């Protein structure tokens with residue numbers, strides 16, 4: 001019987017990176033593969049792809065819904081270009097062909113790689129599919145350099161034509177002629193040409209960049225082409241400062257001295273635009289160590305902080321060729337075709353076996369690679385000199401260069417430099433001093449994120465500190481947030497005793513125990529005197545136990561550790577305790593009041609807090625309860641001057657209607673922003689770590705914690721923000737019943753009926769931003 005060759009099943013997945021329009025397989029290449037035989041091709045429907053679904057269907061591909069690759073048959077080879085959907089750490093059981101950017105210890109590399117190994121899948125990384133001479137079989141480099149240089153020259157033109165204006169969103173072009181014509185027109189309007197340096201000019205990206213610059217008519221004498229020979233002496237290079245536009249296109253494979261330093265940027269320079277096509281943003285050896293994020297097509301330029309007032313803008317878009325999606329995809333897919341045709345022999349074809357071996361080596365390297373994290377904390381007390389701390393950070397940067405582990409060194413350097421950059425933005429130290437925190441911190445979903453925050457705290461910073469450790473040093477902050485007072489509570493009734501404490505906005509149960517005391521009435525057979533004696537003895541022992549435990553809990557270092565004490569109970573026990581000699585005198589002196597409560601245990605504790613209001617009204621916990629009670633009271637009275645639900649609260653905040661924004665401190669909700677084809681933004685809210693919601697097929701543009709956004713946003717709309725805990729019954733009801741977000745309003749909105757649209761779940765309200 002003739003043997004039937006097994007079919008290779010390619011599954012072209014939908015690209016989910018915002019504004020990605022390219023495809024790893026073009027319809028033309030699919031047609032060729034199918035005509036060759038031995039291939040089956042499934043294509044996920046995708047609106048943003050430059051090739052229409054119908055073009056694939058017409059050549060014989062099967063069209064399936066987008067994002068369905070997870071359920072693809074086990075033998076399907078999932079093919080794509082850019083990263084898989086974010087916020088997903090699920091194991092990957094399939095074989096994938098893609099650019100994964102996780103073989104050079106880029107930020108989060110282990111998270112990416114371990115998804116494949118955990119799922120027993122396999123990664124064939126497109127960047128490392130090489131022929132027998134070590135040359136890549138397919139690459140986007142030429143178009144990356146071409147489009148990157150286009151952004152660079154165009155940004156320079158915009159700086160001349162509209163100084164200080166925001167650089168417009170970069171749109172894809174139907175073909176390169178239109179792109180060149182657009183730039184030529186701007187250059188003609190300016191009447192002079194910039195000086196451009198292309199670094200790595202002999203490579204794919206470099207030659208693309210040089211080609212673009214020439215095609216725009218910039219004269220040859222304005223184009224500096226550098227490669228290995230010119231940089232052999234080691235950076236930094238003053239020559240870069242002397243051009244207008246610097247386009248970096250090198251392939252970074254080992255440690256090299258930086259091309260550019262902050263000191264140069266602060267000094268006299270011609271340079272006003274950098275395009276880092278290489279985009280080794282999170283690589284430990286990034287030779288342009290003055291930024292730490294990738295930019296995007298709608299926010300293409302980053303303003304680089306500099307003491308020199310001349311602007312310096314940097315582009316670090318990591319999928320530039322999508323600006324010319326048709327040309328770049330067609331060329332890439334055709335280059336890849338001969339290698340794809342060898343897929344049926346991938347167990348022996350060298351190009352595939354090498355890629356598999358590399359993947360296995362990289363997976364094995366995860367076990368020994370350093371994973372130390374470096375988090376930098378700086379506290380500056382009032383009066384501290386900013387320049388002095390910047391100098392100290394410069395010294396630390398020098399020392400960090402000697403850290404042995406590449407990853408730790410890179411993370412430390414990034415944190416220190418980002419902090420320096422942040423500090424330079426302050427012209428003077430705020431009256432209470434400053435707290436600064438920076439470093440790659442775990443986000444809780446198995447990933448890492450560069451945290452870079454600075455703020456002036458509500459009370460003066462007590463001591464200046466500098467710490468570089470595996471944790472942020474939060475003590476200075478925690479101390480400030482701590483209420484200076486701690487009030488103790490003893491809730492005692494005939495069934496048992498509970499000890500609690502209220503500090504700041506926290507209410508803590510310290511200890512509790514139950515007791516079984518004889519009732520007052522006489523039990524059968526016992527003499528009444530003996531019974532009374534027994535009963536008294538048991539009550540006495542109970543009071544003794546309560547008193548002893550109180551000493552243990554509320555006396556430390558021979559003195560009371562509470563600012564006041566409240567004795568509460570449903571019977572006369574509390575009074576007995578107060579008068580008893582057994583009760584420590586140092587504690588008796590601290591008793592603020594005794595209160596009658598209807599219950600024992602935690603309910604009694606809550607009631608005691610309420611009844612002690614005159615004594616503890618200034619404590620955060622009480623203020624928090626009052627705030628939330630007032631909020632609920634407004635709901636009960638239907639005043640219309642409150643709002644709840646994520647969508648409504650955010651919308652009314654934007655309108656300036658929210659006077660007090662109430663946010664539960666543990667609000668675990670993400671804010672997803674989608675972009676419509678017309679450019680309008682639509683916002684949705686989902687539980688953190690949940691899959692992104694479907695927003696009528698719109699592209700997800702960004703996702704982040706709602707609370708982080710609110711902490712910044714409320715200021716713009718004149719709202720005061722109150723962070724509340726769930727440590728009171730009211731707080732629990734607010735967090736669990738109303739989702740933890742709401743607001744007190746300045747006026748009653750006409751078109752909202754706050755009660756009618758709340759459904760107790762994450763709101764999926766959407767609106768134009």
Ligand SMILES: NC(=O)c1ccc[n+]([C@@H]2O[C@H](COP(=O)([O-])OP(=O)(O)OC[C@H]3O[C@@H](n4cnc5c(N)ncnc54)[C@H](O)[C@@H]3O)[C@@H](O)[C@H]2O)c1
Nearest residue numbers: 141144200202203204205227228231250251278318319320
């Ligand atoms: N941003 C994007 O959209 C995008 C797209 C494609 C590629 N890239 C990145 O661009 C980089 C280059 O890719 P490529 O395909 O052009 O590589 P390539 O190997 O074709 O070219 C790299 C060039 O850099 C030169 N070079 C290396 N080290 C140098 C140094 N220290 N000084 C001067 N020149 C040096 C090499 O000699 C070579 O000519 C890669 O890191 C790639 O990931 C980015």
Ligand SMILES: N[C@@H](CCCCN[C@@H](CCC(=O)O)C(=O)O)C(=O)O
Nearest residue numbers: 101106139140141278279280318319
């Ligand atoms: N140099 C960086 C990656 C930069 C982003 C490259 N993206 C390119 C990849 C294409 C190519 O290399 O041919 C893209 O076009 O999206 C790293 O190595 O981590």
